Structures are given as C-alpha cells and as structure tokens.
Amino acid sequence: MLWLSLFFVIGFIAIHLFSKNMLFLKALPRSRFLSIAGGISVAYVFLHLLPELGVFQDELQGEVERTAWRFLEHHIYVVAMLGLVIFYGLEQMVKSSKRRRDKAGGQNSRDGVFWVHIGSFAFYNALIGYLLIREEYESAWGMLFFFIAMGVHFITNDKGLRATHKDDYDRYGRWLLAVSILVGWGIGALTEVNELIISFLTALLAGGVVLNVLKEELPEERESRFSAFCIGIIGYSVLLLLL
Template sequence: MNSTVALTGILAVGLALVHVVAGQLQVLRSTLRSRWLSFSSGVSVAYVFVHILPDLGSAQATIQQGGINPQLEFLEHHVYLLALVGLAIFYGLERAAKTSRKQSQKDSGDDVTSPGVFWLHIGSFAFYNALIGYLLVHREVPGFANLIFFTIAMALHFFVNDYGLQEHHKHMYEQSGRWILVSAILAGWSVGNSTQISQAAIASLFSFLAGGIMLNVLKEELPEERESRFWAFAIGAFGYSILLLAL
C-alpha cells in the first residue's frame, strides 16, 4: 500500500466516523447545535462556491477534450446541467420525505417517514456518500492541500446531512441508515482504488456533487423552524473561503 492510498484510506475512515459520532450532537443544547450546524453549512457552501464551481468552467473544457458517449454530447456544452440534476434529485428526495412524514402524522400520529421512503432516501444518500468516498481518490485538482480541504468540507457537510436524516427517519436511521452511510463511504473509497476513470468523468461527478451539496445545505438553513444562526453560517462561509483562496 503506497502512502497516497494509506492517506486517503485514513481520511475515508475519518469521514465514516462522522456519521458514527454525529448523533452525539443531538444531546447538545439546541442553540449550540444550531450554531454548529450553521457553521458546518457555511463551510460546505464556501467549498462549492470557491473551489468546485470555479472549476466547472475548466471541467467543461475537460469534458469537451476528453470525449463522451455520443448519446450524451449535449453535456459538452452544459456541464452545469449535472449540478442542476444533483440539486433537483435531492430536492425531490427532501419533498418525498416531508410528504411521507405528513402522511404518517395524519394516519398514525408518528412524525416519521414510511419504510419505502426511508429506503429510497438512504439508498440515494448511500450513493452520495460513496461518490464522496470515490472522489477522495479521484479528485479533479490533485495535491495534499486540496485533499485535506475537501475532506474537512465533506466531514462538516456530513454533520448537516446526518442531522436532517435523523430528523426525517428517527429510529430507522439510528438502527440501520447511519451504518449504511458509513459503509458507503468506505465502499466508494475501495472502488476508487480499484478503478480508473477519465478526467471528463471526474469533472462530471464533481458537477453532480456540487448541486447535491447546495440543496442539502440550503434545505437545512432556509426553513424558519431550523433556527439556523446567520453569524455562525457567515463565519464558516467566509472563514473557509479565505483559507481556500490562500491555497
């Protein structure tokens, strides 16, 4: 095992452990938890706007130069569509979860999603986590600093996702969902170490990831009932932006 594989492996385990310990945030006071989640959201958004989105322009050129399946030629000029697809998919998943919870409250008084929506949600987030694990190995911009900044941003992003999933699925998430997401990260990292893909494909995956991150952050920050903290969000966003720009 070379040093790069070992390093990304350690980071993958670290990301997986976020889902293991994230549940501990539930015991913190509501105000402290809200500040921490808003700070984490700010860091995630900063990574998207300062690092991922600026790279999408060059990613489009990469896709054009790398060549893609003839049936997908339209993506040569619309790489941002993949970010939109990521955002739309996770918006649809969020709406499905909220609708299911409302129906459950109406039918039985339980504020929890149905088993079918739970598995749809967890399956989608398992793919999302596996994608992040995969991109630990295959990043669009190589280098140690970029790897560390990516890992930090994704770790804090996982805290935000974990909170939302716990709220939607309650005991189902505690019993099985969390552990599926833990396994997905490690599986993505493992696949990344055993496969090679083109730079065009990597650019496409990062585009999809950017859309997913944006939706998953904003759905936690914007609703009034979330009790988000603007200053914590701003400190995370601007502080991490400064660090990224210093690269």
C-alpha cells in the same frame, strides 16, 4: 496519498457512526457550529467544485461532440442544477410520506421512501469517497480541505436525516452511509472511472451539496445563525484562496 485518504475515510465513517453523541448539535436555537458548517460546505462548492466543472468542460470540448453526451460540452452546469432538483424532489417525497404517515398515526419512516432517501445519500457518500482518492489534489492540504468541508457537511446531513427518520436512521441509515463511503473509496483505489462520468457525478454532487445546505439553513424553525454562516463561508473561502 493512498494512506492519507484511507485515514480520512475512517474519519468520515466515525462521523456517521458517532455524530449522534455530539450533544451540542441538539441545542436550540440552532448550534452555531451547524451554520458555520453550512458556510464551509457552500464555500467549497463555489470556490472548488464549480470551478473544477469549468475545467472539465474545457477538457470535454470536442471529445463528446458525436456522442449522446454532447450537451455536456457546453452545459455541464445544467447537471449541477439537475443534482439540486433531484435532491429537492427527494426531500419533497419524504415530507409528503411523513405527512401521510402522521395522519395514519405511524411511528417510524422505514418504508420504501426511507430506503430511496437513504439510498440516494449512500450514492452521494460513495461519490465523495471516490473523489477523496481520485481527485487531483495539489498537496495533502487540498485533501485535508476536502475532508473538512465534507466532514462538517456529513454532520449537518446526519442531523437532518436523524430528525426525519428517527430510530430507523440510527438502526440502518448511518451504517449504510458509513459503508458507502468505504465502497466509493475502494472503487477509487482499484479502478479509475472515465473522466466524463466523473465530471457528470461531480456536477450532481455540487448541486446536491448546495440543496442540502440550504434546506438545513433556510427554514425558520431551524433558527439558523446568519452571522455564523457568514463566518464559515468567509473563513473557508480565505483558506481555499490562499491554497
């Protein structure tokens, strides 16, 4: 399914480059699509990524007993929690930087914090690009569902990053994120990373997705739609369970 994965990578890149032209994302109260997208992403994490971590944990039993990674044998979910904490810490760092900049009368966010924040999402995207080609899908449908879940998640992330970093995101950020997906896919096409590392990175991704969805859905000023969120999470859960 190499060519199919490349097709989906191009789709991911197009989302980052052209999401700013999706006018319905600018609507207030919050577009129902964004809340549906959040539900889809959360459903994918809890019904696919987290169960997959359980499989990884079973496969690791005994293999890492005498290594520095032996805690993963029984605590892979701790890494998912760590992913959530890392992205939460990054968000707090960005907010603190923005408050200081606003007090100083700054107009943009292109400083060290901007590059750290965008760099973390570039790593996040590269991992998704890698998993797109290296994930063991049972069929092309499995790859399609991964693309849908991560694609709508990218749209939500783009909106949040654009609101935070403004012109800097369009000038630099979206291009870096687009390229990072292709880099991750290229690494996956050319080499296979150790399964222990992939289990660790998948856990970080799961925690990051949950945090990034919640930070967009929970704040009151987002005017999120609970009913739309439920439609997304229930509808996509049914599809995943049928698959």
